[in-house]
Amino acid sequence: MSTALDLSSRQAATRAAAPPALPENPRIARQRILPASAERRGIPRGIRRMAGPVLLVGIWHLLSVTGTLPAEVLAGPGTVLSSAAKLWGTGELPDAMVASLRRALSGLAIGGSIGVALAVFSGLFRLGEDLIDSTMQMLRTVPNVALIPLLIIWFGIGEEPKIALIALATAFPLYLNVYAGIRNVDQTLVEAGRTLGLSRAAMIRNVILPGALPNALVGLRYSLGISWLALVFGEQVNATEGIGYLMSNAREFFQTDVIVVCLVVYALLGLAVDFIVRLLEKVLLAWRPAFTGA
Amino acid sequence: MATGLHGRMSATQNAAVSVRGLTRRFGDRAVIDRLDLDIAPGEFVALIGASGCGKSTLLRILADLDHEIEGEVEVPVKRAVAFQAPRLMPWKKVWRNVVLGLPGLPDRRRAEAALAEVGLSHRANVWPKVLSGGEAQRASLARALVREPDLLLLDEPFGALDALTRIKAQELVGELWQRHNCAILLVTHDVEEALLLADRVLMMKDGVIAHEVRVDRPRPRAVEDAYLAELRARLLGWLGVGHGAMEDAA
Numbered sequence: 001m002s003t004a005l006d007l008s009s010r011q012a013a014t015r016a017a018a019p020p021a022l023p024e025n026p027r028i029a030r031q032r033i034l035p036a037s038a039e040r041r042g043i044p045r046g047i048r049r050m051a052g053p054v055l056l057v058g059i060w061h062l063l064s065v066t067g068t069l070p071a072e073v074l075a076g077p078g079t080v081l082s083s084a085a086k087l088w089g090t091g092e093l094p095d096a097m098v099a100s101l102r103r104a105l106s107g108l109a110i111g112g113s114i115g116v117a118l119a120v121f122s123g124l125f126r127l128g129e130d131l132i133d134s135t136m137q138m139l140r141t142v143p144n145v146a147l148i149p150l151l152i153i154w155f156g157i158g159e160e161p162k163i164a165l166i167a168l169a170t171a172f173p174l175y176l177n178v179y180a181g182i183r184n185v186d187q188t189l190v191e192a193g194r195t196l197g198l199s200r201a202a203m204i205r206n207v208i209l210p211g212a213l214p215n216a217l218v219g220l221r222y223s224l225g226i227s228w229l230a231l232v233f234g235e236q237v238n239a240t241e242g243i244g245y246l247m248s249n250a251r252e253f254f255q256t257d258v259i260v261v262c263l264v265v266y267a268l269l270g271l272a273v274d275f276i277v278r279l280l281e282k283v284l285l286a287w288r289p290a291f292t293g294a
Numbered sequence: 295m296a297t298g299l300h301g302r303m304s305a306t307q308n309a310a311v312s313v314r315g316l317t318r319r320f321g322d323r324a325v326i327d328r329l330d331l332d333i334a335p336g337e338f339v340a341l342i343g344a345s346g347c348g349k350s351t352l353l354r355i356l357a358d359l360d361h362e363i364e365g366e367v368e369v370p371v372k373r374a375v376a377f378q379a380p381r382l383m384p385w386k387k388v389w390r391n392v393v394l395g396l397p398g399l400p401d402r403r404r405a406e407a408a409l410a411e412v413g414l415s416h417r418a419n420v421w422p423k424v425l426s427g428g429e430a431q432r433a434s435l436a437r438a439l440v441r442e443p444d445l446l447l448l449d450e451p452f453g454a455l456d457a458l459t460r461i462k463a464q465e466l467v468g469e470l471w472q473r474h475n476c477a478i479l480l481v482t483h484d485v486e487e488a489l490l491l492a493d494r495v496l497m498m499k500d501g502v503i504a505h506e507v508r509v510d511r512p513r514p515r516a517v518e519d520a521y522l523a524e525l526r527a528r529l530l531g532w533l534g535v536g537h538g539a540m541e542d543a544a
Contacts, residue, residue: 192381195357195374196395196437206394210385287385289423 075257083257084264092246097265099242100231103159104269107166108227114167115174115223116216123182123212124204136175144169144226145233152237162234169230170223177219181212214288217281224273228266309368310335310445310477311356316365317501318351325351327501328365333477335444340480340488343498344533349481352498353449356479370444370477374437378450380430382422382437389418392437408440409433411473412466428459432466439474446471448480452487464490468513485529489522490515497532505532 057077063069064076071079087093118136121128144165151161185208193207235244243262250258311333318326325348333339343349354360355367357375382391389405396404402418409415412432422430431451438446448467452460468491471478482488488495489509497505507525509515515522 188377188379188381189383191359192375192377192383193395194359196441198395202395206386207383210383213385287421287423289421 071256072254073256075255075260079257080260080264083255084261087246087258087261093261093265096241096243096246096262097269100235100244101269103162103234103242104166104227104231107163107230108170108223110163111167111170111227112174112220112223115171115219116178118171119175119178119182120209123179124208133179136172136179140172140176144230148233148237157238161237162231162239165234166227166230169226173222173226174216174219177215177222178212181215181219182208184215185211214285217277217284220280221274221277224277225270228270228273232266308335309333310337310370311479312366312368313356314366316352316355316363316367318348318355318360318363324501326355326363329502331496331503333445333479335477336475338471338478338480338491338493340482340492340495341498342482342485342488342495342529342533345483347498348501349498350449353447353479353481356445357447372441372443373445373447374439374441374443375447375449376431376434376438376451378453380422380425380434382425382430382433384422386422387419388414388422388425388433391422391433392440394437396440404440405436408436411439411470412436428455428463431455431463435467435470439470442474443476446474446476446478448478448482450482451480453483460487465514467491472513485526485533486517489525489529490517495525495529497529499532505529 060069060074061077064071064074064078069076075083084093118128118132122132122136123129147168148161148165151164155161155164189207189211190203193203198206232244235242236248239245239248243265247259247262250256250262309332311331313329313331316326316329316331317324329352331352341349341352351360353375355363356369357373358369382388383394386394389402389409390400392405392408393400393402406415406418409418412435414429414432414436417425417429417433422433425433431454435451451467452463455463464487467478467480471491480488480491485495492509495507495509496503499505507529509522509525511519511521517523
């Protein structure tokens with residue numbers, strides 16, 4: 001008690017003795033906190049993000065016109081653009097796109113439905129799991145592209161091996177994700193469903209499949225990505241139409257401009273399909289809070 | 295020998311719930327050990343006990359979610375559960391959640407009537423994820439009551455709510471019980487909540503109903519009631535906390 005008094009009286013003494021502290025204090029280094037709006041001045045973000053690709057094309061163009069990059073190695077952007085327009089005009093490019101898209105989509109339809117069907121069967125039934133899951137887990141380690149020789153022997157060199165390759169490649173991502181989705185459905189919701197008296201069929205329809213849907217859509221995106229990859233490989237095998245055919249023709253004649261056009265088309269088709277899946281997610285997964293705010 | 299659940303019939307004819315010699319083991323440990331329990335039709339029973347005493351396990355058994363049991367258990371065919379988490383299907387609008395599992399096509403009018411009872415008609419057509427905690431819990435109550443159960447099982451339904459919302463939800467459950475006249479088993483860790491709502495408070499310990507108090511007080515009840523305060527002290531004593539514990543020891 002007395003020491004506390006002592007201490008406070010001493011503090012009071014020093015405080016009284018010290019001169020007013022403020023002016024003699026060394027200046028504190030300070031920083032102004034800017035409101036977010038102030039930082040957003042300048043070039044809009046969208047334009048800034050475009051700058052990289054535009055710069056790249058600019059350099060590409062510069063190298064082409066100066067002759068540093070010979071047309072045999074890589075055609076300049078101008079040439080690529082004009083040959084794209086020409087290919088579009090003659091109808092070669094649209095035809096090739098339709099042929100390739102048809103292959104990709106029919107392969108995906110076949111492979112996807114097989115993948116989903118197997119996943120639902122092995123996800124819902126113990127018997128299905130025992131029969132299917134270990135087999136699928138084993139087969140998925142085989143690189144699909146390595147199957148091309150076998151597919152050619154089985155299906156010849158027409159459309160079938162190409163579609164079969166795409167179907168094989170797309171079945172696995174969908175299988176794995178739908179299966180995981182079904183198995184990871186929130187057990188507390190399944191229990192709630194049981195207390196509500198849901199029959200097995202009603203449980204599958206109202207709880208398990210909707211619960212697996214987010215994973216299924218992730219699987220769909222993987223499958224679409226892989227279907228494009230499989231398409232590129234498949235179309236290298238004696239194609240008579242499609243983007244791959246355009247490309248291998250161009251290779252014969254060293255038309256690097258056409259090859260670049262085909263690459264760009266592959267990329268754009270991939271982007272378009274991805275956009276569609278995003279849209280699908282927005283509609284089907286509207287119940288997720290992440291999508292209600294938008 | 296495991297005995298399944300039967301419909302309400304036989305044995306104790308006029309009871310809503312009758313349990314005889316119920317045992318539930320997890321490994322070697324019997325969490326419920328030859329437990330007996332009767333609940334009369336329309337009776338409001340609260341079940342309290344220290345955490346891990348097996349009260350939620352008992353509720354899960356009565357809800358037909360746990361069959362690894364020995365003994366005899368009879369519950370009404372028409373029963374409903376509201377869990378601590380609302381457990382609404384996030385991909386169904388609130389009103390569809392309410393009527394999920396009812397026979398026939400989803401009946402929106404019926405759902406809305408049930409939601410009106412819990413004061414949620416204005417939220418019928420939203421996704422469950424946008425509901426607040428209290429709203430979701432009320433939707434879960436509406437989903438349980440729309441089934442017109444003879445037995446309503448409540449598993450700490452107010453546990454996750456804030457104090458203010460909890461008081462409102464408790465009042466609501468009291469009102470709904472008087473209107474629907476179903477038997478209720480409320481599992482809770484809140485002694486006050488049990489005393490405010492129940493006809494009978496059971497305390498579970500060592501796998502059986504160790505203590506029981508009857509709460510003879512008209513509703514609505516107030517926590518400040520001296521009679522309830524005395525019961526509360528006694529229950530807390532049995533639970534091993536508060537003044538009651540010291541009196542017991544003395």
